[in-house]
Amino acid sequence: MIKLNLYNTLQRRISIFQPIDQNNVRIYACGPTVYDFIHIGNARPLVVFDVLVRLLRIIYPKVTYVRNITDIDDKINKRAIEKKITISELTNETIKNFHKDALTLGNLKPDFEPKATDHISEMIEMIQTLISNGFAYFSSGNVLFAVEKYKNYGALSGRSLDEMISGSRVEVADYKENPGDFILWKPSSENLPGWDSPWGRGRPGWHIECSAMSKKYLGSQFDIHAGGLDLIFPHHENEIAQSCCANNSDIMANYWLHNGYVTSDGEKMSKSLGNFATINNLLLNFRGEAIRYALMQAQYRAPLSFSKKSLDEATKSLSRLYRATEGLEVNDGQDTQLIYNLCDDLNSPKALARLHYLADEANKGSKECAQKLKNSSNILGILCNSTDEWFKFREVNSNDKTENATITEKEIDELIIKRKIAKENKEFEKADQIRELLLEKNIQLEDKPDRTVWRRF
RNA sequence: GGCCCGAUGGCAGAGUGGUGAUGCAGCGGCCUGCAAAGCCGUUAACAGCGGUUCGAUUCCGCUUCGGGCCUCCA
DSSP states (O other), X not given: XXXXXXXXXXXXXXXXXXXXXXXXXXXXXXXXXXXXXXXXXXXXXXXXXXXXXXXXXXXXXXXXXXXXXXXXXXXXXXXXXXXXXXXXXXXXXXXXXXXXXXXXXXXXXXXXXXXXXXXXXXXXXXXXXXXXXXXXXXXXXEEEEOGGGOTTTTTTTTOOHHHHHXXXXXXXXTTOSSXXXXXXXXXXXXXXXXXXXXXXXXXXXXXXXXXXXXXXXXXXXXEEEEEEGGGIIIIIHHHHHHXXXXXXXXXXXXXXXXXXXXXXXXXXXXXXXXXXXXXXXXXXXXXXXXXHHHHTSSOTXXXXXXXXXXXXXXXXXXXXXXXXXXXXOOOSOOOHHHHHHHXXXXXXXXXXXXXXXXXXXXXXXXXXXXXHHHHHHGGGTOSOSOHHHHHHOOOOSSOHHHHHTOOOHHHHHHHHHHHHHHHHTTOHHHHHHHHHHHHHTTEEEEEOSSOEEEEEO
């Protein structure tokens, strides 16, 4: 059995991954809150944990991957009012866009994709358990979790309750017994979405959904819980508190994985700063696969500098890999070294370097390395298309670059034949004119020993 | 204010107590009618100052700079 080393936020160190059940590895990743297009920062966990799931599936016979959708949230309510549409119109539209983006980035579908609004009863049940076990209390219409009642509160984020209080920059609501207490259930006015509950018509707090849904689909204890660095506190800390107290358990998940931020000019990319690029927008000019490649260029815990330039480089790198695997279909033989590289805490840069080594060998004539390259790239979710598809198609919506390049394949082929004849007649000026003409339409010609191929770029 | 992380060549980004990461860019050559692609070769880095060591980019300390969390966030 291959050893997978993973950094666990809970222990602040790397350790060998040991599943609870070798025959069913269970992983939960926090998915999007659906009120807007996802941006490149949201896409990072999507891609890196997709790679993790692919890797786990190589090592273990079965992996259950759950990624939720948060479709009840105050940001959603606010946005729906701003856009003068209903909440379900907003969430349905956003989910549709999210699925399209996730697919274009080459992600596998999770085994379960539960929505918060479909699990209100599970949340209410869990909150009731927390109240009856003395971990939660009712105050001014709200149900709150009493952090003091959970002895391990702060273990994940590495902070004590005292530190949190002394460092607090937030006004403390007067209905809280302890400043750190957080909401499990809150009342809804008539114009806001709400469900009947023992505490009146209301809606869940932010964290309870993940506790309820992970329990339903993965059990009260599972292997891996993943998400972005910014979810460590308070989201994951609170999830652990709720789940452990409701399930009378010491652990919620054994391994807590957190990806680093995507940065722009050295700063964290975030919605509040407004310095983000949506995937939807980037796809106007770049391929989804190139975005995916760019997201794997840094190890997942390190910050990742993102720029248009990094996407250009990713595109070039992918072109190189695609050239080296022209005409090959995926089969079984994967590269062991690449798997080892990934098993080193998902060291994707090391894995990509290995791909380029294989491409080198392939270009020097190694059929074996070319085949390994094709097969192994799939672990990273890249090189899944044919070389022809990569060079000839772009999954773009609308794009100046493409519109300018409007030329049919038939026209290109005809021009290639004309150029061939010109070359045979030593009319090189004419031949070069054809090449220039195509270049203006973003078509690059490559003369091979026996034929001429074209690439769109 | 409390806590935490980082600093590698032009850019991105691995790694290591004593040889070349890798990609993109650059330079020289081969190939080509010329290109493109490919191949061969090549330039170039470990923030600063101390310490440990035969030897430190790598370990330790300090300084400077940058970033993050403590509030919605991936």
